[in-house]
Amino acid sequence: MPGLLPFNDNLGETIPPDTPHAVSVSLPTWSANVGYEEGKDWVVSKMQCGYPRFFIHKSIQHLAEIIVAKYGTPHEKAMLFPTHAVALRCVDFLSRQHPPTHPHTFRILDFVPSPTDAASVDHKRVQPRLSAVVYPKEHWPTAKVFWQHTGDGISSRRAEFCRKALEAGQLVERSAITDSMRLRKGPKRYQRLSRETNVLDMHENGDASESGTANAQEPAQFVEERFGRNLNVAFAAEAKLAIRRRIAGSLTANVDLPEAMEKPQDEASKRHVVGFSVDDVYLYPTGMSAIFNTHRAIMTARGMMKSISYGFPYVDTLKILEKFGPGALFYGHGSSEDLDDLERRLESGEKYLALFCEFPGNPLLKTPDIRRIRALADKYDFAVVVDETIGNFLNVHVLPYADVIVSSLTKVFSGDSNVMGGSAILNSEGRYYDLMKHALVREYEDNHFEEDSVFLERNSRDFVSRIERINVNAEAICEVLTKHPRVKQVNYPKSSPTRKYYDQCRLPSGGYGGLLSATFHSVADATAFYDNLDTCKGPSLGTNFTLSSPFVILAHYMELDWAASYGVEASLVRFSVGLEDSEALKAVFERALAAIPAAGVSST
Structure with missing residues (x-):
């Protein structure tokens, strides 16, 4: 098994090190996270990257600056999106928050x-395209809110691709195109659309086929240089099709793309819902984009109604329901008492659009009573949207209880912490299936940038074997933390009071996932532990390394x-467990626990 990834204690460096499109950044001490x-400048000035929805990648910032310098004024900024439709939604959001003073605000x-x-x-060839929303600088915080919550901004790879095309004159602003430019044609060899479908035959451009020498190269060189x-x-x-087949469960083998296209479906691992197919799997640029656009699609299908956020949610999910629709009924504890209250409301005639929940939740790893939720939805007519990012479909089977399943492919599906992605899956037996299909015909755009898709497909080939290893390691770390007197509470699906709900959906070969957290007796105890923990330390989860x-x-x-009122205390540390040697990983956690001062156990 792989050893530990070298501990990166260099503040602000990418995780993994030297990764241009990394989705995590090193924040090696408690004070660095607070800073x-x-x-604080001593932290922010050293940030080479950050989680992409919270920290806009420098390549995206650079391209936005180029566009504003050429098409804007010194008093403006720009947000970059993959299509005009997404840009329109951003303008609508900005306009509602800041009614424009003139037509070109x-x-x-x-x-x-x-x-x-x-x-x-x-x-x-993949062609460069993007849309820029240009707005007054003072509205940057609002534009950033849209970027963060929706997850629909362009990726750093798309930004680099488009910047190079813009600088080479291959990408132009639409209004600058004249009739004379439209009449010009390129060399004769480009004037006819090729009917060739063998995408591996790239010898015209001097490229090796994937099954040849290029396949042995590192992914970055394989895509970006070749x-x-x-x-x-x-x-x-x-x-993209291979990715969707893996999400559908019909492709489980670790094979190259040509073989993946020819391989018959793995019926034994396919999600067992009548009529379900790969056509019910939709790709999005991020996991949050999948949630945001699922919410939009359900509102298109069913009308404008409040939703329900059940269980302590990932921060942006609740914000989407509150800011991009009629609002939300929030049940932060995710308890049976919460469901009792919901049932009383439903019985009294209240109507809701959909219930959103995670299976299990983050960061307390509590599992919702999905069977009862499904029964309430069937009786009182609302949709159920389940985020299975943490549990993942190799461990749990929740599709029969959901109308839509959403997931962040950025996490364990990729594992390499170098590409973003998200997915939404429709339950072909769900009561809103036809309505959702029709809504998606009108609304859906595949905005996952093609180069990102190539990386994500390569990263996900060994998804099955990685999950098995991660499950084993996470249970081992859970045991280490549970036995130690310095730890106040360990949060993990296997040891949770809600384990019975998890087990109801756990597959025969499934485990309890790679995410867990520990709450300490005080922030001081948590700080001592965290500062002495020799793992990579930064945002995100689902990485191949801890x-x-x-x-x-x-x-x-x-x-x-507010978070503490739902049991989510400031002294909580979350761990996304990786593929390292189990004994070496346990030793790392034991050393960090030993660094907590003895008096800390009784501190407040």
């Missing part, structure tokens, strides 16, 4: 392939008392 939340610039660029009519602007549309489409974080400090620093 980040308080915007908020404007959209659409960037499209230049008609004078020969490659722009080569339909085999393909450059020649990334093949059909090749990326096959990568990643630790003072989650409540990062996610709820401005609302610590």
Whole structure:
């Protein structure tokens, strides 16, 4: 088994080290996390990256600055999105928060392939496109809220791809295109749409096939150096199809893309719902985008009604329900008493759009009574949306109880902490299936950037074997923490009072996942432990290496008392357990526990 990833104690460096598109950043001490939340320069100035929805990647910032310098004024900024439709939603959000004083307060610039660029009519190549929302600088906090909550901004790879095209004159602002430019045509070889579908035949551009020498290269070199602007549309489409097949459970083998396309469906592992197919799996640029757009689709299908947020939620899920719809009924404890209260409301005639929950929750790892929720939904007519990111479909089978399952593919599905992605799955037997299908026909856009899809497909090939190993390691760390007197409470599905609800959906071969947390007797105890814990330390979860974080400090620093009222205390440390050697990992945790002063056990 792999050893420990070298502990990265360099504040602000990418996790993993030297990873241009990393989705985590090193915050190696408790004070560094506090400093980040308080915007202290000694922390923020060293940040090379951050979790992409919270810290806009520098390549995206750079491209936005280029666009504003050319098309805006010194008093403006820009937010970048993959399509005009997403940009329109951002403008609508800004306009509702800050009614515009004139028609051009908020404007959209659409960037499209230049008609004078020969490659722009080569339909085999991925083409650069994006839309920029230009707005007054003073509205940056509101624009950032939209970016963070929706997860619909462009990825750092798309930003780099489009910046290079813009600088080369291959990407232009739509309004600048003249009739004379439209009439110009490129070389004859680009004027005909090729009917060829063999995406691995790239010898025209001097590229090796994936089954040849290119397959042995590192992914970054394989995609960014070998393909450059020649990334093949059909090749990326096959990568997306392979991803969707893995999410559907019909592709479990660790095989290269050509074999994945030819391999018959794995019926034994396929999600067992009548009529379910890969066509019921939808890709999104991030997990939060999957939640945001699922909420939009349900409102399109069923109308504008309040939703229910059940259980202590990941921070942005509740914000989406509150800010992008009629509001939410919040049950932060996720208890049976909460369901009793909900049932009384429903019985009295209250109507709701959907109930959103996580299986299990984050960071307390409590599992909702999904069977009772399903029964209430059937009786009182509301949809059920389950976030299975933490449990994941190799451990639990929750589709029969949900109308929609959402998940962040950024996490354990990828594992490498270098690409974002999300998915939504429709239950083909759900009562709203036809309505949702029709809504998605009108609303759905596949905005997962093709280069990101290639990375995600490669990362996810060994998903099955990684989950098995991570389950074993997490249970071992749970045992270490549970036995230690310095730990006030361990939160893990296996040891939780709600284990029975988890077990009702646990597959015969499934475990309890790789996420757990520990609440300490005081923040001082937690600080001593965290500062001496030799794992990678930063935001995100589901990584192939163990990643630790003072989650409540990062996610709820401005609302610590509110979080504590739901049992989510400031002294909580969350662990996403990786693939390391079990004994070596246990020793790392034991050394950190030993660093807590003896008097800390009785401190307050």
